[in-house]
Amino acid sequence: MRRRSVAAKQKSGRAQQRRERHSAKGRPNASSGRASAPPTGSSPAGPARQKAASPARPAVSGGAAPNTLGKYVYCVIRASQPQEFGSIGIGADPARVGTVNYRDLAAVVSETPMGVQDPTRENVLAHQRVNEQVMQHHTVLPMSFGTVFKTDDDIVELLRSANDAFSDVLTKMQGKLEFGLKVLWDRDQVVQRIEQEDEDILRLKTELSLRTGSTYFARMQYGRMIDAALQARSERYVAEIFDALRDVSVAARSNKPIGDKMIMNGAFLVLREREAAFDASVKQLGTRLNDLTFRYTGPWPPYNFVNIRLKLERVE
Secondary structure (H helix, E strand, O other): OOOOOOOOOOOOOOOOOOOEEEEEOOEEEOOOOOOOOOOOOOOOOOOOOEEEEEOOOOEEEOOOOOOOEEEEEEEEEEOOOOOEEEEOOOOOOOOEEEEEEEOOEEEEEEEEEOOOOOOOHHHHHHHHHHHHHHOOOOOOEEOOOOOEEOOHHHHHHHHHHOHHHHHHHHHHHOOEEEEEEEEEOOHHHHHHHHHHHOHHHHHHHHHHHHOOOOOHHHHHHHHHHHHHHHHHHHHHHHHHHHHHHHHHOOEEEEEOOOOOOEEEEEEEEEEHHHHHHHHHHHHHHHHHOOOOEEEEEEEEOOOOOEEEEEOOEEEO
């Protein structure tokens, strides 16, 4: 997949396995490497996120013989004819990836030993690699990692029983891509700025530095004031970012930030033809909010905007 790079600050990091965009204080900067995981999130994100429920049951191995082969499903696409994607699937020797078709739907699959898939870095990256390859020419409904069926007939039953649901979601996701945007700040620097800008906090800090007796309650008050100011400031930043990207995206969701430095963990659904406009808007934000660090990734299949729930049945 092609790569580009945009962000508010560039920070050094390990080689990554997806398209990532970075810059130093808003200046574009080419970056090599790809991140190892797509945007994360687990709660519904608004009208663009659809659910496809089905009585079809993928098999979760219990006592199946380890040399018994099953069908690993990566995603569902719209295709009336069999498709081949090459040897890019899960396995020490990458498995051949093709489709199992039913009418105008197809599950993208490869053969794999029956059993619970080990979520190693290599396996997760292989799962993502297949989805990224397929999405270059198809609208993709990604399956969760580790979805394995016993036979092609079981997959056909899934496609048959969930035909309407899959078709509806594919129509809604047609021509749309997902981008991830994580925003971080240096908390200590922000606290220093707040102390300089807020007269009440500055006055209390000055009093604390001059006191010789017990300062417990004053320090508690100071801590509460700092926490409230940090919360208010982060909310303003996040609101400004989502507002700036509203006109260049179809839908957006906010996932829970990870760690103390992250103030925003967002996912955006963007029309393919609006990708350049979305990129430009992120660049503008990186220039304007150059005291923040932006981590911008994509495009991805719509992981955060599609929820396919299947009932699991253990194979004995």
